[in-house]
Amino acid sequence: MLLSAAAEYASFSLNMWSLLSLSLVLSLLISPSITLPNGAPENVCNSMLPFHGGGIPPLQTTSPFRITPVTSVVGSGQVLNIDIESFPANVVFKGFMLQARNRFPPNQVVGHFELTDESAVKLINCGGERTTATHTNTQPKKDLTLEWIAPADFKGEIVFNGTIAQDYDKFWVGLVSAPVKVVESGQNPTSVVGISTTRRPPVTTGTPSYVAPTSARIEIVDPIYEGCGVSKGCFGFPEGCVETRNCRAVVATIVQGERYIFEMKSGYNRPAYIAVGLSNDAKMGDDSVIECVPEQGTIKAYSSWTFAGPYGVSRQGIAQNFIQLKRSTFEDGVIYCQVERDSMTTVKGQRFDLINGKYHLLLATGSSADSTHVSYHDIGRHVSGVPLALAEVGHVQGSSKLLLRLHGAFMLTAWIGTASLGILLARYFRQTWVGSQLCGKDQWFAWHRFLMVITWLLTMAGFVIIFVEIGGWSQAQNPHAILGTVTTVLCFLQPIGAYFRPHPGTKRRPLFNWLHWLGGNVAHIVGIVAIFFAVKLQKAELPEWLDFILVAFVAFHVFMHLIFSVLSWIQIGGCVSERRNSQRVTSFPMADMTPSRTSMSSADRKQDAAFSGFRKVMLFFYILIIAAFVIALVVIAVLAPIEDAVESIKNQIMN
Template sequence: MSLPTMVVLVALAALLIAATVQSLPQGAPETVCDTMLPFHSGGRELPQNSVPPFGIETSTSVVGQGQTLRVDISGLRPELSFGGFMIQARNRNPPYQIVGQFSPSRDGTIKLMNCENSVNNSATHSNAGPKQQVSLDWQPPVDFLGQVVFNATVAQTYTDFWVGIPSSPVQVVRRDISGPAPLPTVNPPTNFNIASTRSPYVPPSYVAPSVSPVIEDTFYDGCGQIKNCFGFPNGCVATQSCTIISAITVRGEVYEFEMRSGKGTNAAYVAVGLSDDARMGDDLTTECVPENGRVNLYSSYTSNNPYAAIRGSVSQNSARLLNASFVDGVIYCKVQRDPLTVVQGRSFDLKNGAYHMLVASGTGLKENSVGFHNIGFLPSSSPINLAVVQELGGSSMLLVRLHGAFMIAAWIGTTSLGIIFARYFKQTWVGSQTCGKDQWFAWHRMLMVTTWSLTVAAYILIWVELKRAVWHAHSIIGLITVILCFIQPIGALFRPGPNDKMRPYFNWGHWLGGNLAHILAIVAIFFSVKLPKAELPEWMDWILVGFVVFHVLVHLIFSISLCMNHWQVSSIASDRHQSQRVNTFQMGDMAHHHQHAMRNGMSMERKMDAPYGGLRKGLLGVYTIVLALFVVVLILLVVLAPIEKAFK
């Protein structure tokens, strides 16, 4: 080979190496102080999701105020090199501010940065040449006490870089000038396990530019033709309006899962699971979670006792993140899973097995886990072999719909009307009986027995659907309501007689239990509107508010009528007493006449309705009609949920 040819090849190789390790040639700009993201091509490159092959070590774990600490950035293996870096020390406690200062390097390989209006509190590379290790000197502030953690971004190549690599915590202590400085404690070798090291600094979520790897409109392309698509709410794939959407593409033994959250949901994660029984528990789950400026991938196994998604049970190498973005609050990821994953002795065989698909998303996270799926959760109606492309529907919501309809009919309808009869109609339809009982009591008993029957049936239905306890505001308040409802008729069976001294206590207890159950039931219905599984529109709250206002207004009118009744009866009794006083009967005759008049008066009161009976009957008719309209509208919202799709 001629010398000129060798020179050309060497020059080309040098250019290729320079292009491979190139970061920003003169270090990171101060515009990335908060995100610590490299400014590659305007920020188009995503950070790596894998465990970084680089780490940060400090010369001591305890340093005095104003003393110097050495900080090293290096690879796990000696042959590893990197081109660019950026490093900061941040307070381990909120608000995680940048603290301390770095010293200039003697060889000029380090460029100091001024972030958050402070001098030299961050550092970056001054050239993008390959390097195996960088050593920096750092001093804590003289007025700072506490723990700091060094966070670094390290770029191995133009496209391979890791953001937010943390060091072990360093304790800054008060320096006693009259005594010896704190003894340097050499930190043990760092294992660089990101999953077990908690970084105190969480940079803002990475927002990809307009050239996002996923375009909103293309996700649904090929659904039912080359890939299985399934989303929440049920049937949303056909209308391309999913709040949560997943897709599975199978090519031979390659299984690719795609997931995306809906825009405006404020999702903290999106997940897809594989289940034998269409219920949470004993499922293989794939989670995509935006953390530290990138979308992280986790595999987990759901348990029932306690209910949780446990990541430690599943090998994190059983799935690989192929692509991800976090654009305008929308989480997207593309994951390749192994055809066979064994979890706690149980095999998830994607090639030969059939599984229900589960989709879930929520706004909260737990320690090393995801939070409750309060945005949405839906299992597919039947198990499928993932390689067989088909249209998928969600599992039946019949029992959930019946539960809601029964509870509304019971607590908005029959209970409200039964309370009206018991409170305001004891002196109406006097002399008329049904089955040997006064009209008010016969109607009250029939309505309350209906309430009891509907409530018990609704509670059994939801237990059949869920098969386990799910604790939140709706379920807790609902359980208390069911208990009160169940004991009310039992207490009524042991009602003391009218002249029994315990009768007043029974009356007050029965009144308190019934009204408390009614109030709690309505509150529970309000909370049900927020449940993702119910799929109820938020404006249903206003219909419930309208019912409450109408119900209270009718009670107010009835109460005023009742007060007028008492006033009129008192006036009649007073007039009778005055007329008896002006008569000049003997004392014995007067007493005899008074007793006779009282017997006649009581007899007449028993045979006659209380005053304003017509008003009460008319108001009852209006109340019954309007109440029926409220019940019908609310039941339709429950049965046809989601109502927006029912009329499309």
């Protein structure tokens, strides 16, 4: 009895230690969600897009807020008051970002603000000093007046472009005021036609009705999207971003006779480069690349070459005379360039004929580069689905992500679902449903074997699929690939070891039991940690808030193990009657893990162990919650990026 209790205590301690260690590791992996209660940072000067919740999209509905200049004409060097108002008047906002821009391309930020209320407003530098106003806190605001100074050397029309946040997950981007004409100083400004110069409309009793803004919204279109699908081919990521004109990176191909021009732009996450490659096989390796790289504030264009093994890209030994930088800008972390390439070139012995040939486009952007090459595309990468004749104009679709999504769905189902349930059954349900068998085996063993076979099949399929998708070893600076391989190897060995397990009662059987238990639990823990690291992979396009769902799963899984372990310890501690104690079977007897009629007396097998009814209820509850976790995670992985999928569904419903 002492040996049995010691083995049980060791098993319990190791299991709890594994679960608690996993919880600690996961808590360290999750980077906290940092809000911006003190105003917008300068790295969003161009997009004016809040990074709320790892990527909550702005609302597309009509905003209850409007930006109102008090006059339609202002003299250069003079002060203009701008009101941020809400209609109805009782609607409050918590944050804002406002700047004046030249109404016509290139839509530059102009003028500067005066700081009039330090408790509510602060000024940041976007292409110039004090050019942008933002909030200092998230206290509710009903209306706000700002002072803007027109530039002394500017004449023309401007509009005020703003982002206004009613709450953390409810904000509008791209709100535009009525145009204001900046004239030579000394001319008399006039009132804006059709816009009240009062701070807000008269307050009425009762609930005021919504009043739509009287000024028409002016849509400022990024010039790179003009002519997409009509006069030039455009390709960007995430998928569908060209239609919404909101790409993280985009390339446009313009063909004018025998002139082939590549127009590229990226400002997402302050990239260190943007590059486009021409590929024969849609995979990295033996591709001719054009890079646009900021160096000391100016854009430089380079040609380079990719290598398949080991993966990499280099400019060394590559001629630079067949490309020519035509136009470029680098403002507020946004890279823009136009590069003309010769229609006929030979690079590394491979001929590129842009007139007669068809090529896949490889679009990539990353956060680092040096003097000889660009680094890994950690910000984003996308590949066109079919080879393209660059002279053909139309919408360019990306390559299929079916295999990538299947890999995610298979691994999530295996290690969040079937493996978790299979391990739980083997550990705590050996003396439940006594006398009931399935396919000649005890219920717990039959279901455990079935679930682990499903886990094995899904894992092997997912492992093969991702190698086919990537075409080799992952080049991402992320331990997900290593952890996934360790999980797959352990999973592969488990059924082989089980097939050759020693017979119950033999000398080596306890050693097998320990090794089988250890291999299964280590594979489960490493598999879950690998899933956490998958959230960080750019290619997966998973939202950062997915970490919280995974943490909730781990907490629930640990909680259920604690409940079942406490029940087992109550049995071992003698809190049940001696009659029941005489027929108990420990929750994880390391002496024998297989159903054997010789391993316990016939009296032991006539009835379920104590608390079996409660165990069955808790098992049913566990299956429901685990199924909900699996469904939610698989849906998010398959539809990734989920925010874009949800927005697309909303638009389809509204239309």
